[in-house]
Amino acid sequence: MTAVCRLRRPGLRTHILHALLLLFARKPEEEAVRQTANAQAARMLDAYGNSILRLAYSYLHNQSDAEEVLQDTLLQFLRTAPVLESPQHKKAWLLRVAANLSKNRLKYNRLRSADELRDTLAAEQREDLSFVWEAVKALPQHSRAAIHLFYHEGCSTAQIASILGRKESTIRSDLRRGRIQLKEILKEAYDFGPEI
Amino acid sequence: MARKYDEIMSHLVVTDAMRSRILEQLESAGQPIPSSRPPLLLRRTLATAACLAVVLAGISILPRITSPQPVETPSGPITVVPNLQEVSSAQALSALVGFSVSDLKALPFLVEQSTYTAYGDTLAQIRCEGDSQWALFRKSAGTEDNSGDYTAYAAQTSYDLDGLSVTLKGEADQSYVLALWTDGSYSYSLRLSQPLTVEQWNQVISANC
Numbered sequence: 088m089t090a091v092c093r094l095r096r097p098g099l100r101t102h103i104l105h106a107l108l109l110l111f112a113r114k115p116e117e118e119a120v121r122q123t124a125n126a127q128a129a130r131m132l133d134a135y136g137n138s139i140l141r142l143a144y145s146y147l148h149n150q151s152d153a154e155e156v157l158q159d160t161l162l163q164f165l166r167t168a169p170v171l172e173s174p175q176h177k178k179a180w181l182l183r184v185a186a187n188l189s190k191n192r193l194k195y196n197r198l199r200s201a202d203e204l205r206d207t208l209a210a211e212q213r214e215d216l217s218f219v220w221e222a223v224k225a226l227p228q229h230s231r232a233a234i235h236l237f238y239h240e241g242c243s244t245a246q247i248a249s250i251l252g253r254k255e256s257t258i259r260s261d262l263r264r265g266r267i268q269l270k271e272i273l274k275e276a277y278d279f280g281p282e283i
Numbered sequence: 284m285a286r287k288y289d290e291i292m293s294h295l296v297v298t299d300a301m302r303s304r305i306l307e308q309l310e311s312a313g314q315p316i317p318s319s320r321p322p323l324l325l326r327r328t329l330a331t332a333a334c335l336a337v338v339l340a341g342i343s344i345l346p347r348i349t350s351p352q353p354v355e356t357p358s359g360p361i362t363v364v365p366n367l368q369e370v371s372s373a374q375a376l377s378a379l380v381g382f383s384v385s386d387l388k389a390l391p392f393l394v395e396q397s398t399y400t401a402y403g404d405t406l407a408q409i410r411c412e413g414d415s416q417w418a419l420f421r422k423s424a425g426t427e428d429n430s431g432d433y434t435a436y437a438a439q440t441s442y443d444l445d446g447l448s449v450t451l452k453g454e455a456d457q458s459y460v461l462a463l464w465t466d467g468s469y470s471y472s473l474r475l476s477q478p479l480t481v482e483q484w485n486q487v488i489s490a491n492c
Contacts, residue, residue: 128309129302136297144295157297158305162312168316169395169413179393183414207294219287224372238285238446239292252414273284 128161135178138240139185145235148191148224150203156192160185182240183250186232193228222272230265233258368401373409375399380407382469384422391479392416401407419474420491426465430472436461444485447492453478464488 126183136157143156163184171177204223225229232251236242244262248255297305370376377384379401386397387409395413402408406423423429426448436452438459443449447466451458458478464471473487 117483125306125310132297132302132305136302137295140297141292141295149293153295154301154305159310160304162309165309167395172394176393180395183393201487204291204294208291216287218290219284220291223288233290238288262391270284 091281124165128165130165131161131181132157134174137180138178139181142182142185142232142235143189144204145231146186146228147192147224148202148204149199150201151199152192153189155183156188159188164187179246179250182236183252186251190228219273222269224271224278226265226268227255229257230268234265234269235260237262291293294463308371343380359405370399370401373399373450376401376407376409382422383405384409385491387411387420387473387491389487391475391477391483391487392418392420417474419472421470421472422467423470426467426470428463428472428475429470430461430462430463432472432474434461440481444488447488449484451481451484457481459484462488463490466492 126250138153138155139160139273143160144150147153147156160181165179168181171180205217205220208220223234226234229251236247236250237244242250244255244258247253248258251258251259298472303392304423359419368379369377373384373386376399381404384399385399387394390411394411396411398410400408400410406429408423409420411418411420419430421431432452434452437454438454439450439452439457440458441448441450446465449462449464451459452461452463455478457480459481460478462471462473469490471491473491479487
């Protein structure tokens with residue numbers, strides 16, 4: 088008489104599967120927390136995603152790298168859950184993290200060489216925009232970041248100093264040097280408004 | 284030129300595909316928001332342990348209740364351990380200590396995290412961190428130095444600031460890391476990880492009175 092494998096008994100197999108489900112299934116509390124985190128990530132992405140992406144791109148000149156910085160910035164926010172006083176503080180916090188992550192990539196990681204923005208502007212035959220983009224790309228990193236935050240994000244020099252972790256006087260110098268260099272390159276096309 | 288730069292940047296947007304990718308990655312990274320309440324199993328375990336502790340305490344007290352013994356008075360100096368309690372906001376801290384305490388303003392760094400601690404009902408403490416810097420603020424009734432900082436600093440200056448008696452301490456002139464001030468009713472102290480000048484301190488102190 089052949090011994091019947093215990094696991095073939097439906098009752099025992101059902102018990103084991105049930106136990107495994109209980110062990111590995113997400114508890115209702117954890118599921119609620121996970122859904123809250125996902126909803127928060129989506130809200131952050133909708134509110135600040137473009138700003139973070141553009142700042143990262145101003146450093147890295149590559150869409151894939153900038154997207155990874157955007158993702159890592161949101162991950163950092165979800166992990167640390169910082170206490171921030173207002174939406175302005177929240178945005179400044181996110182931009183600072185994105186700037187730091189971008190700078191780390193420039194220092195330590197191999198960067199992709201494609202510049203999708205340059206290619207897009209070329210495909211649209213917008214030589215005026217390509218000209219400006221290449222001029223801004225040629226700026227030193229600190230001046231480029233300061234120019235981006237000042238003119239595109241509308242940040243004050245104090246806010247930029249906080250975001251980039253530099254002194255306000257240094258930011259003013261970065262902006263001044265950046266404008267001088269852009270003036271030399273762009274000449275008649277240059278129009279950044281009055282001096283700071 | 285600035286308008287052209289804005290036009291350039293307008294080409295960079297979070298597309299629907301990018302949004303989906305990022306949210307999927309975040310979900311698979313499995314990063315829940317840190318919950319202020321411990322998980323259910325841990326709470327049940329802690330509750331059980333608390334009940335057990337109460338029972339054991341009761342068992343130890345019962346013999347004393349039935350046959351009371353004179354309480355022995357310890358000799359020599361007594362070390363009093365302050366009743367420390369950590370709370371989640373300045374409002375909760377104010378309720379514990381019995382006087383108003385607000386979040387710090389005009390700090391020279393962006394605050395990323397704040398910790399609120401009450402030492403009994405006498406001293407309120409707020410520790411702020413951010414941008415690799417920190418600040419430690421204390422408020423208590425009276426006019427005594429409540430900083431707990433007994434460092435012998437090389438430089439010190441005292442003056443009046445709009446009715447406040449201010450003392451700054453640091454390692455050099457115009458490089459102060461500790462500020463003590465009082466309005467005659469309450470004593471305040473603020474220790475920073477990075478030094479400030481007198482003018483910078485005046486702004487911080489004025490914003491936090």
